[in-house]
Amino acid sequence: MTVGALRVGIRIPRRWLAKLLADGYAGVLDDAVLMACEAITNAIRHSDSGDLEDPGTATVVVSGAGRTVRVEVLDASSPDTAPRLADEDLEAVSGRGLHLLDILSGGRWGSCDGDHGRTVWFEAGA
Template sequence: MTVPRAAAVFPGAPDQAAGVRRWFTGWLGDGHPAADAGVLLLSEVFSNACLHSRSAESGGTVDVVAEVAGRTVRVEVVDGGGGPVSLTAGDPSCDAESGRGLWLLDLLSEEWGSGPLPDGRFRVHYTVAF
């Protein structure tokens, strides 16, 4: 049985994405109906946080909070800020090597949003239904 809420802090480096995926899958459970979409979206959002924020600086971190509520899983990813103030999903070209993360977020989540926090950090959240 999944614990309703889990939180963890990870180094803000792209090479930490595999550990973030393992943490999420371990918490939610590999066979959970929201596991595939949830882990894919977390990987994309975490990678964006590492690439586009101050979290990539030495010692920077990314906070991840995940929660099951009813028939949804809600995930928040909070980085060090300093990246774009607002995010919008575009339609990536077929041969693009990047740029699909927000498009996937738009496609696979029930809802998502983002914005700066009062302390200067930046939060992206999404919900996956099951």
């Protein structure tokens, strides 16, 4: 699914993913949806997809193999930032999203740059 980064925000892809996973992947649904929300929010907030003057898109790709679900979130990339775990700081008000994703995925996440932007991927389930 591809959504306009500033037009629809997180609600529509969240519902779309929850509905998709309800059939066959209910056991990983909560974790996968939570992680996807973090990754999509990051795409909107930190990549050029969320440019206020020239908004782009975020594309969510989902695949399942056995009991594992893989979710990829493609954005327009960004020249100055890349997805990385923030330094741990108990008093920080941000920098928690990727830590959450790291824990829930058991470290099975990453990002890669391609010709058409950047992909953040993660896996949920066995």
